[in-house]
Amino acid sequence: MTDSPTVLLAGCAALPRGDGDEEVLLAALADAGCIADWVVWGEPRSLQADLVILRATWDYDSRRDEFLQWCEAVPRLRNDAAVARWNTDKTYLLDLQERGVSIVPTVLAEPGQPVEWPDTEFVIKPTIGAGSRGAQRFPAGTRRHAEEHLATLHAKGTSALVQPYQSTVDRHGETAVVFIAGELSHTYVKGPLLVPGAWLDGSGLFATETLMPVEATPDVVRFADRTVDVAADLLGMDRGELLYARVDVVRSDEGEPLLLELELTEPSLGFAFGGRPAADRMAKAARDIALS
Structure with a gap:
């Protein structure tokens, strides 16, 4: 290992360089002294990198066993294989509910x-x-x-x-609360997805979204923060070991925060809203992991 560690962002065959959101992250990684590039998950060179970051591996659901085997084989992966195994099955929501996190009724x-x-x-x-x-x-x-x-x-x-269906989403959307290395980074709002006229993008791998900047309310941030704590405890790890986490929060009809999704494996992180400061935070954390 050198002082210029190799950090690879993992995409998939249909999106080998992601959806464009990580361009600022690539620049931040380079400025942090890393040799940064994309790799399609499963490629052998991913096994030689100082760090591989799951980013746009959005075809895993059709080959989940193969994907998880690859995750296990990567020497240094974030978030790691144990997180991916738990988080790529949405029954994790029921695990969190058992630990006291309020989820959308499921x-x-x-x-x-x-x-x-x-x-x-x-x-x-x-x-x-x-x-x-x-x-x-x-x-x-x-x-x-x-x-x-x-x-x-x-x-x-x-x-x-x-x-x-939570009708409040039609009026207020979902609030995405993004954490990097366990610390609050930025927030944004995602408009409703499951509406007439909503289509998958050209790759066929994800639904197009309407995204807007927002400053999340304190109760939503507290709720998201506690959700990350509970998840880390359930996984037997320190929350700072999660390179990234995106907590998608909606409100009940009574106005209480509810967890819609906790994304720990391959979520878009909205660097368009977090900007260069968010990318710098993630680049620094990634470099520290790669050099450790």
Whole structure:
């Protein structure tokens, strides 16, 4: 190892250099003295790097076992393989709920098991999935179409989550709270995804989003901060070992923060909103890991 460690950002074959959000991160890594580049996950050269950072590995859901085997083989990976194994199955939400984190009400729909459908508008999403692929929103009372969609997911070998749709998202969106090396970095808002006219991008790997800068309210930041604490404790690690975390928060009809997703594996981090300061924080943390 040299004073100029090699740091690779992991993408996938369809997006070998991500979606463009990390360009500022590449510049920050170079300025921090790193030799920085992209690599497609699974490529042998990822095994030789001083650090590999999971960024745009958005096709893992179709090859999750292979993806996790690769994660285990990478000598220095962030976030690491144990985090990826837990976080790439959305049943992690139920683990967090058991530890006292308020989540969007969630029912696990497993193959062959009866489902209690919500009386209101609801969402079905696969437990193994990225980029909102396979997630679908249903009006109240559309049980037949919902059962057909659920059967399609089950036929692909995945269970699903059934959640009442949070109407506050249509008015206020989801607040994304981003942490770098355990510390609050920046926040932004994501508009509703599961609406008519919402499409996957040209790669077919993620739904296009409307993103806006926002200063999250103190209660949302406190909620997100506690969620990271609980997750780190559950994983048996210090929160500072998480190179990045994105906590997606919505509000209940009563106005209380609820966890929609905790993204620890390959989330977009919104560097367009965190800017160069966020990229510098991540570059410094990455360099420290690579040199340790």
